[in-house]
Amino acid sequence: MERYFDENHLAIRDMVREFAQNEIAPVAGHLDQTSEFPWENVAKMAELGLLGVPWNEELGGAGMDGIAYMIAIHELAKVDASHSITISAHTTLGTSPIVNFGTPEQIERFVPYLASGRVLGGFGLTEPGAGSDAGGTQTTAVKADGGWVLNGSKIFITHAGVGEIFVATAVTDREKGPKGITSFIVTKPTTDLDRAREVGMGHADDLPFIDGVRAGKKEDKMGWRASDTRELVFEDAFVPDENVLGEVGMGFINFMKTLDAGRIGIGALSLGIAEGAYEQALKYAAERRQFGKAIAEFQGIQFMLADMATEIEAAKHLVYHAAWLKEEGKPYSREASMAKLFASEVAMRTTTKAVQIHGGYGYTKEYPVERMMRDAKICEIGEGTSEIQRMVIARSLLRELSH
Numbered sequence: 188m189e190r191y192f193d194e195n196h197l198a199i200r201d202m203v204r205e206f207a208q209n210e211i212a213p214v215a216g217h218l219d220q221t222s223e224f225p226w227e228n229v230a231k232m233a234e235l236g237l238l239g240v241p242w243n244e245e246l247g248g249a250g251m252d253g254i255a256y257m258i259a260i261h262e263l264a265k266v267d268a269s270h271s272i273t274i275s276a277h278t279t280l281g282t283s284p285i286v287n288f289g290t291p292e293q294i295e296r297f298v299p300y301l302a303s304g305r306v307l308g309g310f311g312l313t314e315p316g317a318g319s320d321a322g323g324t325q326t327t328a329v330k331a332d333g334g335w336v337l338n339g340s341k342i343f344i345t346h347a348g349v350g351e352i353f354v355a356t357a358v359t360d361r362e363k364g365p366k367g368i369t370s371f372i373v374t375k376p377t378t379d380l381d382r383a384r385e386v387g388m389g390h391a392d393d394l395p396f397i398d399g400v401r402a403g404k405k406e407d408k409m410g411w412r413a414s415d416t417r418e419l420v421f422e423d424a425f426v427p428d429e430n431v432l433g434e435v436g437m438g439f440i441n442f443m444k445t446l447d448a449g450r451i452g453i454g455a456l457s458l459g460i461a462e463g464a465y466e467q468a469l470k471y472a473a474e475r476r477q478f479g480k481a482i483a484e485f486q487g488i489q490f491m492l493a494d495m496a497t498e499i500e501a502a503k504h505l506v507y508h509a510a511w512l513k514e515e516g517k518p519y520s521r522e523a524s525m526a527k528l529f530a531s532e533v534a535m536r537t538t539t540k541a542v543q544i545h546g547g548y549g550y551t552k553e554y555p556v557e558r559m560m561r562d563a564k565i566c567e568i569g570e571g572t573s574e575i576q577r578m579v580i581a582r583s584l585l586r587e588l589s590h
Contacts, residue, residue: 191254191507199240199255200262206235207266215267218413219558222405224349224379225413229273230386233304237263237274242286246294247303257455257510264459265466268562269413271459275452276345276414277301281308283448284354285372288433288441297352297372306377306391311341311355311419312442319575321356322365322439326421328357334428335359337371337421340403343569347417348378348402351394355419356438363436370438372430373421375400399424410561447520448513449570454506454526457534457566461502464534464541464559465495471545471554482544491540499537502530521583528576531566538563 192200210228218225232238240256242248249255256278264271282301285293301308317323326339337357341347353373360367374396383389403418433441469492472483482488505526512519538560542549549556567573 191511192258195251196255196258199251200258202235203237203259203262204265206231207263207270211263211266211270215269215413216552216555216558218267218269220412220552222407222412224382224415225270225273226379226382226386226389228270229304229307230388232270232274233388236304238277238304238307239282239302240274240278242282242298242302246286247299247301247305253514254507254510257451257506260452260455261459261462261506264456265463267413268456268460268559269411271456272345272411272414273307275449275456276310277308277350279449279452280310280445281346281350281352281354284310284370284432284441284445287444288370288437289372292429293372293432300391300394301352304388306352306389306394307346307350308352308354309344309346309350309419310442310445311344311347311353311373313341313343314339315342319572321442322368324356324358324368324439326355326357328359328369328371328426330359331425335369335371335426335431337373337399337424337426339421341419343406343416344419346415347419348405349383349389349415351375351377351389351391351396353400353419354432355421356442357421359435365439366436368439369435370432370441371426372432373397373400373424373426375402378402397424397426408565410558410563410565446570447523450523450527450576451506451509451513451519453566453570454502454509454523454530457527457530457563458499458502458506460559460563460566461495461499461530461534461537464538464556464563465492465499467554467556467559468492468495468541468544471548475546488544491544495537495540498533502526502533505529521580524571524576524579524583527570528573528580531563532573534563534566535560 236249239248240251244250260275300306328335328337359369377383377390399422406416475482509522509526541556
């Protein structure tokens with residue numbers, strides 16, 4: 188990894204690794220069982236600058252680059268995926284569209300809240316009838332005097348409850364298909380006002396909240412259970428013209444660009460889950476004794492460990508190569524899909540093997556590998572399923588062939 192990392196990258200790696208071991212590892216199992224949002228640790232991550240790693244210091248960020256940001260996601264996920272997706276969804280999905288497509292006024296107005304970690308952000312794209320087919324958006328935005336009136340709902344939205352600033356899509360011209368979808372910046376107060384005030388972050392009284400934007404029920408999920416996932420509902424929500432993000436009709440195109448970057452993030456998160464499960468399995472195999480010797484001495488276990496280590500190393504190169512391409516301003520869409528596809532499937536294979544190596548104990552909550560296995564599954568679904576990634580990759584290959 189030396190070709191991708193400099194001294195600053197190694198410093199953030201060591202800092203995040205220490206934080207994850209000292210602050211997250213002791214509470215991850217409890218938070219998973221109770222499905223509690225980790226407000227205390229999120230506040231600590233904000234203090235460390237982890238909610239704004241790649242943003243300029245003038246905007247309240249840490250002033251580092253995209254590779255440093257991927258390292259933070261990777262290291263957090265080795266211990267707990269819920270903490271990792273919290274910074275990933277907030278940064279890539281909630282903040283980057285405003286940084287990349289917003290006007291100078293929008294950036295100045297909203298990004299400091301997010302980059303500093305004062306409030307949490309999110310990204311409203313998925314709908315009940317528009318998952319893989321994001322162009323099938325049904326939420327509408329009807330032009331009104333001075334703004335737009337939004338009606339509809341988004342599902343499976345990370346931070347829909349705890350967050351306060353969101354970027355969301357709505358149809359502004361049904362006849363134009365995907366080119367009739369527009370992005371909007373919307374705001375609403377957190378559903379956890381007392382906890383936000385208690386930890387000193389998560390709510391900003393001076394944000395102009397929009398009437399008619401609210402969170403729906405909290406999802407009871409298989410994995411990522413300490414991450415807040417809910418419906419985001421729009422009921423005659425009046426969004427002023429100055430909150431239109433990018434050009435009218437460019438929302439779908441801009442969101443696809445955002446998802447390309449998000450796929451590298453899910454690749455890094457998947458890599459972290461896989462590496463964390465592998466480290467647990469390796470340690471257990473060296474300590475667990477059967478038939479008078481450590482199970483790591485049995486060839487069957489050794490072969491599993493060898494496969495896990497090899498696939499993790501391959502996933503590292505795919506993830507950090509895609510991150511490097513993005514950082515260098517080079518095309519990276521295909522590489523992002525490859526990284527996300529391979530790393531997410533490696534996470535699933537590795538966590539399954541880690542549970543197998545732990546035997547009956549792996550099926551209990553005494554060891555973290557069962558949580559890691561549950562956390563890994565969504566990585567093959569979110570930010571575009573494995574099937575969608577294969578379509579993206581294949582289309583890119585065929586376009587190249589025709590040129």
